[in-house]
Amino acid sequence: MNTLKGACIIGQSGGPTSVINASAYGVIRTALDNPNITAVYGAEHGIKGVLNDRLFDMSQEDPAELELMKFTPSSALGSCRYKIKDPDVDDTDYKRILEVFKKHDVRYFFYNGGNDSMDTCNKISKYMQKVGYDCRVMGVPKTIDNDLFGTDHCPGYASAAKYIATSCMEVYQDARVYDTGMICIVEIMGRHAGWLTAAAALATEFGAGPDLIYVPEVDFDMDKFLADVERIYKEKGNCMVAVSEGIHYADGSFVSEAKTSATDGFGHAQLGGLAAMLANVVKEKVGAKVRGIELSLLQRCGAHLASKTDIEESFMAGKAAVENAVNGITDKMVAFERCDENGHYVCKTKLMNLTDVANTEKKLPVEWINEEHNGIKREFVEYALPLIQGEPERPLQSSLPRFVNLKKVIAK
Numbered sequence: 558m559n560t561l562k563g564a565c566i567i568g569q570s571g572g573p574t575s576v577i578n579a580s581a582y583g584v585i586r587t588a589l590d591n592p593n594i595t596a597v598y599g600a601e602h603g604i605k606g607v608l609n610d611r612l613f614d615m616s617q618e619d620p621a622e623l624e625l626m627k628f629t630p631s632s633a634l635g636s637c638r639y640k641i642k643d644p645d646v647d648d649t650d651y652k653r654i655l656e657v658f659k660k661h662d663v664r665y666f667f668y669n670g671g672n673d674s675m676d677t678c679n680k681i682s683k684y685m686q687k688v689g690y691d692c693r694v695m696g697v698p699k700t701i702d703n704d705l706f707g708t709d710h711c712p713g714y715a716s717a718a719k720y721i722a723t724s725c726m727e728v729y730q731d732a733r734v735y736d737t738g739m740i741c742i743v744e745i746m747g748r749h750a751g752w753l754t755a756a757a758a759l760a761t762e763f764g765a766g767p768d769l770i771y772v773p774e775v776d777f778d779m780d781k782f783l784a785d786v787e788r789i790y791k792e793k794g795n796c797m798v799a800v801s802e803g804i805h806y807a808d809g810s811f812v813s814e815a816k817t818s819a820t821d822g823f824g825h826a827q828l829g830g831l832a833a834m835l836a837n838v839v840k841e842k843v844g845a846k847v848r849g850i851e852l853s854l855l856q857r858c859g860a861h862l863a864s865k866t867d868i869e870e871s872f873m874a875g876k877a878a879v880e881n882a883v884n885g886i887t888d889k890m891v892a893f894e895r896c897d898e899n900g901h902y903v904c905k906t907k908l909m910n911l912t913d914v915a916n917t918e919k920k921l922p923v924e925w926i927n928e929e930h931n932g933i934k935r936e937f938v939e940y941a942l943p944l945i946q947g948e949p950e951r952p953l954q955s956s957l958p959r960f961v962n963l964k965k966v967i968a969k
Contacts, residue, residue: 583875
């Protein structure tokens with residue numbers, strides 16, 4: 558084995574999840590315990606922290622406090638949406654990254670994020686190889702969207718799915734209390750992939766979920782949608798609908814009234830306001846009481862509904878990244894493989910090439926969507942159920958969650 562001694566950096570990027578810190582803690586704890594890693598740094602706001610030389614010395618943190626990262630939602634080190642240019646076009650950022658790596662003798666770089674983050678990881682890895690700087694780069698997956706290529710599922714997805722299913726079941730109860738009917742439209746995140754919205758089918762499976770579910774993998778037809786809603790409302794006196802923020806017409810334009818002028822740092826359209834817009838259309842057509850609900854950020858920071866399985870697997874992903882890197886592996890992303898052992902779900906890690914993962918989206922299988930394009934089949938339920946299992950023993954203070962409070966000592 559080619560032993561490489563030096564410091565490591567862990568950075569977090571993109572949208573937060575309720576378990577991204579569990580992955581970061583998997584990296585930090587494993588790195589702190591490894592004799593080949595001489596220092597463990599957390600980058601403030603992802604790659605921006607590297608560029609600005611804003612690195613936290615994680616060895617200065619109290620170990621018991623650090624462990625609270627497993628139960629703390631969002632990105633404790635700070636996140637960013639910063640797209641580094643192609644090094645052949647502009648290598649300014651890369652030269653700066655190399656300068657900071659050399660200053661702190663960084664030989665291991667771990668980046669915790671989704672599609673765009675894996676692209677960043679890939680570019681940095683290839684640049685370091687090109688200039689001959691010995692540094693092992695590993696991607697640690699994260700995304701509630703569950704759309705990373707090559708992995709059975711992503712850390713963060715299961716907890717968001719559990720939040721969505723639970724919230725739908727609760728709204729279902731609330732929407733049926735009066736003797737007058739109601740149509741309820743729940744808007745769920747997911748720009749191009751319907752994994753999150755499909756999670757509402759878990760609520761339906763257990764008798765308290767949406768009657769209709771619409772995902773972006775298939776084209777949306779407004780006339781058919783209105784006919785579906787009206788039919789169910791007449792039949793049942795109530796109707797509950799789950800819609801993905803990214804549903805689109807046959808011409809590719811988003812149903813959401815949000816204009817594409819507002820984008821995030823990666824140039825993706827900022828969507829939202831779909832539930833309110835559909836509620837207005839339905840109210841006009843059906844004449845019923847209609848309520849639009851946008852789950853918004855709640856679905857990605859709802860740690861009180863986190864899946865214990867998700868927390869454990871997220872930690873495992875971070876741990877595996879460090880162990881593989883120390884063993885000489887670089888230029889990979891940790892991925893999950895689903896196994897069946899004696900009829901029980903088991904999750905194992907495998908490695909994917911960063912080049913294969915970067916910027917490739919994994920969609921919800923179309924065969925899991927019903928023929929009417931307004932519901933999700935049972936195959937999805939069987940896929941998702943094992944992922945949402947278990948309740949973490951969350952630390953509480955006066956019956957409120959006790960989240961991590963890092964000192965964030967800047968490395969000199």
